[in-house]
Amino acid sequence: MSLAQWSNLFVYASMAMYALAFVSFAVSFAATRSLAVDEGAVPPGAPEPAAVPAVAGAVSPQAADAAAEARALARARSPQLEAEMAAQARRSRWGGRSDGAAALPPGRRAANIGMSLTWLATGLLLAGLVARGLWAGRAPWGNMYEYSLSSALAISGVFLAFSLRRDVRWLGLLVSAASLITLGVAVLLLYNDSPQLVPALHSYWLVIHVAAAIIAGGAFTVGAAATVLYLVADRAERRPEARFSRAVAARIPDSATLDTLAYRTNAFVFPLWTFAVIAGAVWAEDAWGRYWGWDPKETWAFITWLVYAGYLHARATAGWRGRKAAVIGLIGFASFLINFFGVNLFASGLHSYAGV
Amino acid sequence: MTAPSDRASARLSDAPDRAGAAAGPTAPSHAGTSVVQDGGAGSSFGLEGREGREGREGGEARAAREARPAGAGPSTAAAADTGERLEDLAPDAGLPEDAAALSADWGAGRRRRTTGMGPRLGPVGWLRWGWRQLTSMRTALVLLFLLALAAIPGSVLPQRGTDPIAVADWIEGRPGLGATLDRYGFFDVFVAPWFSAIYLLLFVSLIGCVLPRIAAHWRAMRQPTPPAPRRLDRLAGATTWHTDDPGTLAAAVAALQERRWRVTPGRDLDGPVGSLAAEKGFARETGNLLFHVALVLILIGVALGAIFGWRGTVIVREGQGFSNTLTQYDSFAPGRMASTEALPPFAFTMTDFDATFEREGSQRGAPRSFSAVMAYTPEPGAPLETKVVTVNQPLRLDGAKVFLVGHGYAPHLRLTDATGRVVFDDTVVFLPQDGSFTSTGVLKAPDAQPPLGLTAILAPTAIIDQGGPRSVFPAPDNPGLFVSAFTGDLGLDDGVPSNVFQLDTEGLEQLGLEGLGPGQTWELPDGAGTLEFVDLERWASFTISHDPGKGLALAGSIAAILGLMLSLFVKRRRIWVRVEAVAGPGSTPASGGSAGADSAAAADPATVYRVQVGGLSRTEAADVVGEVQQLVARVGGPVKEA
Numbered sequence: 001m002s003l004a005q006w007s008n009l010f011v012y013a014s015m016a017m018y019a020l021a022f023v024s025f026a027v028s029f030a031a032t033r034s035l036a037v038d039e040g041a042v043p044p045g046a047p048e049p050a051a052v053p054a055v056a057g058a059v060s061p062q063a064a065d066a067a068a069e070a071r072a073l074a075r076a077r078s079p080q081l082e083a084e085m086a087a088q089a090r091r092s093r094w095g096g097r098s099d100g101a102a103a104l105p106p107g108r109r110a111a112n113i114g115m116s117l118t119w120l121a122t123g124l125l126l127a128g129l130v131a132r133g134l135w136a137g138r139a140p141w142g143n144m145y146e147y148s149l150s151s152a153l154a155i156s157g158v159f160l161a162f163s164l165r166r167d168v169r170w171l172g173l174l175v176s177a178a179s180l181i182t183l184g185v186a187v188l189l190l191y192n193d194s195p196q197l198v199p200a201l202h203s204y205w206l207v208i209h210v211a212a213a214i215i216a217g218g219a220f221t222v223g224a225a226a227t228v229l230y231l232v233a234d235r236a237e238r239r240p241e242a243r244f245s246r247a248v249a250a251r252i253p254d255s256a257t258l259d260t261l262a263y264r265t266n267a268f269v270f271p272l273w274t275f276a277v278i279a280g281a282v283w284a285e286d287a288w289g290r291y292w293g294w295d296p297k298e299t300w301a302f303i304t305w306l307v308y309a310g311y312l313h314a315r316a317t318a319g320w321r322g323r324k325a326a327v328i329g330l331i332g333f334a335s336f337l338i339n340f341f342g343v344n345l346f347a348s349g350l351h352s353y354a355g356v
Numbered sequence: 357m358t359a360p361s362d363r364a365s366a367r368l369s370d371a372p373d374r375a376g377a378a379a380g381p382t383a384p385s386h387a388g389t390s391v392v393q394d395g396g397a398g399s400s401f402g403l404e405g406r407e408g409r410e411g412r413e414g415g416e417a418r419a420a421r422e423a424r425p426a427g428a429g430p431s432t433a434a435a436a437d438t439g440e441r442l443e444d445l446a447p448d449a450g451l452p453e454d455a456a457a458l459s460a461d462w463g464a465g466r467r468r469r470t471t472g473m474g475p476r477l478g479p480v481g482w483l484r485w486g487w488r489q490l491t492s493m494r495t496a497l498v499l500l501f502l503l504a505l506a507a508i509p510g511s512v513l514p515q516r517g518t519d520p521i522a523v524a525d526w527i528e529g530r531p532g533l534g535a536t537l538d539r540y541g542f543f544d545v546f547v548a549p550w551f552s553a554i555y556l557l558l559f560v561s562l563i564g565c566v567l568p569r570i571a572a573h574w575r576a577m578r579q580p581t582p583p584a585p586r587r588l589d590r591l592a593g594a595t596t597w598h599t600d601d602p603g604t605l606a607a608a609v610a611a612l613q614e615r616r617w618r619v620t621p622g623r624d625l626d627g628p629v630g631s632l633a634a635e636k637g638f639a640r641e642t643g644n645l646l647f648h649v650a651l652v653l654i655l656i657g658v659a660l661g662a663i664f665g666w667r668g669t670v671i672v673r674e675g676q677g678f679s680n681t682l683t684q685y686d687s688f689a690p691g692r693m694a695s696t697e698a699l700p701p702f703a704f705t706m707t708d709f710d711a712t713f714e715r716e717g718s719q720r721g722a723p724r725s726f727s728a729v730m731a732y733t734p735e736p737g738a739p740l741e742t743k744v745v746t747v748n749q750p751l752r753l754d755g756a757k758v759f760l761v762g763h764g765y766a767p768h769l770r771l772t773d774a775t776g777r778v779v780f781d782d783t784v785v786f787l788p789q790d791g792s793f794t795s796t797g798v799l800k801a802p803d804a805q806p807p808l809g810l811t812a813i814l815a816p817t818a819i820i821d822q823g824g825p826r827s828v829f830p831a832p833d834n835p836g837l838f839v840s841a842f843t844g845d846l847g848l849d850d851g852v853p854s855n856v857f858q859l860d861t862e863g864l865e866q867l868g869l870e871g872l873g874p875g876q877t878w879e880l881p882d883g884a885g886t887l888e889f890v891d892l893e894r895w896a897s898f899t900i901s902h903d904p905g906k907g908l909a910l911a912g913s914i915a916a917i918l919g920l921m922l923s924l925f926v927k928r929r930r931i932w933v934r935v936e937a938v939a940g941p942g943s944t945p946a947s948g949g950s951a952g953a954d955s956a957a958a959a960d961p962a963t964v965y966r967v968q969v970g971g972l973s974r975t976e977a978a979d980v981v982g983e984v985q986q987l988v989a990r991v992g993g994p995v996k997e998a
């Protein structure tokens with residue numbers, strides 16, 4: 001079997017593991033609530049379940065639903081859980097260190113399995129990329145297929161790096177989904193069987209510039225995931241009647257913690273992205289005789305950069321922090337995606353390499 | 357100890373204009389509320405903004421917010437761009453009041469504007485107000501957004517700067533819309549007045565922002581750190597302990613200085629007792645300013661390139677030469693003030709060109725390498741040198757760089773007319789039309805007897821199918837030249853400029869069609885002459901550019917990254933240490949509310965010192981807590997569990 005085939009095999013195996021990790025995180029998410037409900041740990045102050053149906057019957061089915069939901073939530077936010085979350089929050093800024101707690105709270109085991117599977121999937125993907133690189137005799141990010149593989153690696157890599165310092169298991173669901181989707185797109189739409197590069201890529205800047213962009217992309221993705229969750233948590237905190245948001249919010253850290261995580265991630269990426277753009281300009285100067293030519297790829301890199309600069313500014317501008325800044329962050333991520341996929345697939349320019 | 361309300365008004369009195377300025381020219385001053393806000397303009401840059409933001413993030417300040425009785429906090433509605441400042445959060449917040457007051461001067465040294473703006477504004481007042489609006493964070497934010505938005509059409513619509521032909525096609529395809537868009541510069545977005553207006557405003561705003569901030573930061577760096585607040589016990593990582601070691605304070609100074617804290621001794625310093633203030637992290641604001649200044653440098657670099665630089669493109673056939681004068685270029689774009697008379701006097705000949713393509717798999721036909729062998733002289737009379745130019749390896753000459761940007765085929769044709777005279781014997785540039793290098797070209801020989809015009813398709817790897825002749829692979833595996841010969845008035849003498857790549861066949865008589873391989877000759881019909889396809893050669897196109905601003909742009913870029921990293925990763929924080937003698941010969945009565953004074957100390961006849969250490973961070977409290985704990989451990993205090 002050739003190294004390329006080994007690489008493919010590793011990638012498929014990695015996809016399977018990401019899928020399982022996703023399922024585990026999903027189970028964990030669901031279990032966090034159902035276990036709490038099953039245990040029926042109703043806090044002392046909560047309305048007596050029996051008391052509610054009388055009211056509900058008098059009103060409407062929706063209201064009954066809402067009441068039931070409220071009860072479930074009251075239980076989900078049982079004192080034990082609250083205490084455990086508070087303890088976590090005290091232990092660390094982002095939600096607590098991943099110490100092997102003796103008594104696993106609901107959903108913890110599934111989340112831990114999800115984490116292990118994510119490690120495994122990421123390891124397999126790394127092996128796949130290494131095999132690919134050995135086969136091609138160069139850095140394994142020379143075409144869209146390889147960028148996508150590397151990006152999936154970067155997404156989980158950034159996530160796992162976080163997980164070494166903080167408990168970010170609650171982020172696993174979104175991160176494993178993002179990695180899986182990226183790999184799926186790579187394998188199904190972008191597969192490329194050539195080890196060779198187009199001439200413009202024969203440069204050590206390929207290693208530097210593209211690696212920086214890919215790592216930045218991984219962190220952008222994690223930052224965007226945290227931002228989305230922040231928005232949900234924030235909504236839940238502002239609008240108690242928002243059922244979905246509240247249900248999700250019960251399983252993730254509070255909005256302030258999420259906001260901080262999102263900010264730190266984006267603040268970490270911004271210099272890296274700046275570097276990637278500048279390295280690209282230096283490379284373009286060598287390859288095309290101008291460091292900036294408003295090629296669609298360059299233009300969207302610039303737009304992405306501007307929007308994230310706007311995000312950082314917004315966080316220092318009264319009336320723009322919090323939700324508005326978060327939305328700007330998500331717009332920034334959308335620009336990044338347009339730059340990464342959209343421009344390669346739909347625009348023609350110097351950056352549209354052969355073989356997509 | 358001052359009551360919160362007193363302190364608030366005291367602070368208001370030293371910044372009478374700021375609260376009012378925040379809300380615009382006619383807003384009533386907020387004096388009398390407990391809100392002190394920094395108004396837009398210069399002072400909104402940096403410190404206060406971050407303080408507000410990070411005050412929010414910091415556990416301490418968050419606790420502060422939560423602890424604040426409803427209604428007693430700062431009104432966000434009145435918040436200026438920079439928002440709540442730490443001191444605004446502090447009063448009811450459980451932060452020691454001294455510390456709260458101290459944090460007010462984090463931004464100390466910033467320019468205090470006294471405008472005395474009331475409801476009525478003169479022209480100067482309005483100007484000032486306008487300037488303040490322009491240089492506010494909110495405006496910067498909006499302009500950043502506008503610029504991003506304005507760049508989008510430049511990526512969606514074809515642009516004249518990069519692809520004029522696509523622009524022409526686009527406009528032709530949608531006449532009404534195309535013309536309208538063209539009128540408003542949508543095909544030249546990046547030089548359009550509205551695009552330029554946005555970034556110029558942004559940069560004016562930036563400069564207006566940064567200059568006052570630099571002055572303020574300069575002053576802040578030279579100002580001593582404010583002395584220790586009376587009570588340190590509610591600061592981050594606050595630790596109090598007793599010791600009989602008179603060297604604690606000195607040890608603290610040494611430990612702090614070793615870690616490059618800037619230590620300001622307190623006025624109360626007296627041998628082993630007294631206080632000190634230490635501060636670290638000025639690099640954060642320095643980095644922020646460096647970053648913004650670097651952006652200006654980049655802009656200047658770009659502008660220098662656009663004004664004094666030039667770039668041209670030229671197609672060179674194998675074996676042909678080029679000398680760097682204006683007339684030799686196929687296209688030339690000088691900067692607004694570029695001197696085109698004094699182009700660097702280099703010359704080169706492309707002696708050989710080679711291209712390889714992928715032969716296997718799904719990427720078949722993709723280019724794999726291009727290289728041009730160049731024999732060049734940097735200036736007339738200099739010895740000839742050789743260099744292989746590839747896509748990422750330009751030829752660097754004094755004052756210009758020669759980049760390989762494209763290539764194609766140039767068949768060598770020999771045309772003999774009816775009289776037997778050779779009217780053409782040279783290579784002809786054919787322009788590729790697709791990825792497999794199906795190329796087209798023309799040859800015009802108006803002086804031939806009879807005048808001859810040829811249009812031809814060249815296929816490096818030729819096949820003929822329903823669509824006619826075309827190439828299926830870009831390498832010259834099986835070259836075919838498919839010629840159509842015409843005779844008649846080629847119209848070259850009537851002064852109408854004609855395209856060398858097109859032959860207007862209207863009014864011409866077609867002599868015939870033929871397919872030729874290299875080395876083959878075609879006897880033209882009617883004895884009009886012969887055409888020999890001698891050989892297949894190549895051409896390469898080069899961009900030659902001179903950009904005097906790129907060094908500056910690069911320097912600016914590097915500075916920008918350095919500045920960003922400092923600005924985003926450095927944290928500014930303070931630590932205070934106070935040592936008091938609480939028992940023994942030299943003791944002074946412990947100050948009021950000495951919560952932790954232990955009786956064992958009082959019983960000891962030797963001097964007992966009470967040491968207090970606490971920190972204040974503009975970022976999260978935990979950051980400075982660790983450092984406070986390290987310091988405490990270094991000077992012999994109680995070691996806490998992390």
Ligand code: HEM
Pocket residue numbers: 270308309312313316400401402403405406407409491492493494496500558559561562563565566644648651920923924
């Ligand atoms: C070309 C336009 C600009 C760009 C690309 C830009 C970009 C940035 C970036 C990326 C940051 C984050 C780094 C940091 O937090 O220190 C930042 C911070 C900052 N910028 Fe700008 N900026 C621009 C113009 C301006 C202008 C016009 C102002 C003045 C209103 C301004 C004021 C600030 C301030 C006060 C901060 C610090 C924010 C904080 O506390 O984190 N910037 N800028």
